[in-house]
Amino acid sequence: MSMVTEAPLRNAVPTDQELIDFVVREARLIDQQRFDEWLDMYADDAFYWMPLEWNQTDPRLTCSLMYEDKLLLSIRVERLKGARTFSQKPKSRCHHVLQTPQVDSRDATANSYVTWTAMHYVETRLDEQTLYAAWATHHLSVENGKLKIKLKRVDLINCDAAFGNIQLFM
């Protein structure tokens, strides 16, 4: 199956392989900086969450590195295209290495599927290259025959470290 274009689901209930392919495709779209297609993978009420604390449970009254709805994610994507986005002159590039995503839970009745993916993410700009190790948890559901991300949670192994700018998406 090609990862380059979106593959339609064969049935209303996605197979494990379809869930895995979806998660892998998401990382690929980020690496290829196809951010508009990437945003389309998110449901309208989706959140992208990067906790600040180890095992954080509350995104509201505990600070996060990111806790963004689709509006904020689309602002980030627009910003990356901006003529006066100086922190992206020159642009950053990134690279994901994923372990095979594991399907942690599937509930067709509730239309809810959760995958867990260990990954290394590298972001680079100018002469600097930084490696981050993380686990991505995807909460997925089927909307109008397509898989969509309801929540992507990225837990950095060193979530509480002092970082420089992290500019793209893990």
Place this chain on the structure above:
Amino acid sequence: MTRYAGNAAALRALVRDQEVHRDVYVSEEVFQLEMEHMFPNSWVYVGHDSQVPNAGDYFGTTIGTQPVLLVRHTDGTVKVLHNRCPHKGTRITSETCGNTGKFFRCPYHAWSFKTDGSLLAIPLKKGYENTGFEQSHAATGMAPVRHIRNYRGFVFAKINDGGLDFEEFFGESLSSFDNMVDRSPVGQLKVAGGVLRYMHNCNWKMLVENQTDTCHPMVAHESSAGTVVEVWKKAPPGTRKPMAVEIIAPFMSPYEFFENMGIRIWDNGHGHTGVHHSIHSDYSAVPGYFDKMKAAYGEERAKAILDENRHNTVYFPNIMIKGPIQLLRHFKPIAANKTLVESWTFQLVDAPDMLLERTLMYNRLINAPTSIVGHDDLEMYERAQEGLHSNGNEWVNLQRLYSPDEAEQTNVAVNGTSEWPMRHQFRAWSKFMTMGM
């Protein structure tokens, strides 16, 4: 090569009326002298006493580059101790914060200390008999920082005996702390929500200066705040403005907005932007909050507290607070070209949770290494840190709205785009750097 050590005249010559020499940012020697003189001569923020609520609680931090411990002693008072064993220098605590019980125990040779630093016991004590140990520096235990002051929960310390006393050093600037604390119906703050940490490859003073630099937002933040404004324009009419847009969009306000908002100058490098209004002025009301404030303070006083919308208050040398959203940023110097930023948030005790929610959202949208607004700023600091190595010009210009008689003036409110606060910070820098030299 040393050019500045013991040379007060050379250090003073780095700061002119309208410009400063690049060595204040790039010279490692000047940085070392800041650590030896300027920070120890100043009242430096250590931490908030809500971080150590119970006896034995401790929090490890730095004054300049010196490691210290904020600790709650058994008698309930807060102490600041140099975080080093008097024996071999080992840092006493293994974690940044925690509870040590009734005493500290050095993990290397098990020397132990009461929570005020005094020596409690050492193993194999017989080996020190007849050695004159009682007269040694080590016998006095972990050295306390003698000059400390807890101002409404905010703990400051001064390492040197000389210099100004606390009230002289801060003067009227403490009104910004008062306003932040008074925003709680019971007049109390609590550290909450976790601390954001951000590493900057630039000099710490660039960050301090930027807190009162109102000519950069509409330029540097066009990429972030400008995009927010553009994206928000496309929302269907009547859509409720999200909290995130309320927070980021005002950074794109025009020059006129910042000129009119005003800057206040106090003694010793302190000051704040937002005398009349600020980017925090137009946040939506939080349900139930004003009623609580009115019940606690009366309507008139409650209004006066909440109408104060100070934007950034700089406390020289290295913190900034934002009263209207209960946030404190600590700019911790590591090297001439390296600074750790800690961004702390506070909960207003007995106020609605939504206020903390907004504080945390502000912190992650503006101050985080994963924020987009913060990306804009760090890019500029790091470019400046590199650009200053150019020999084309050794001076940094701080001339905007300079007035020849300004050095003698204090507690004045001036045009909001003036670079007076930065000139004023450098006058204080020069004073505390060379004090007692």
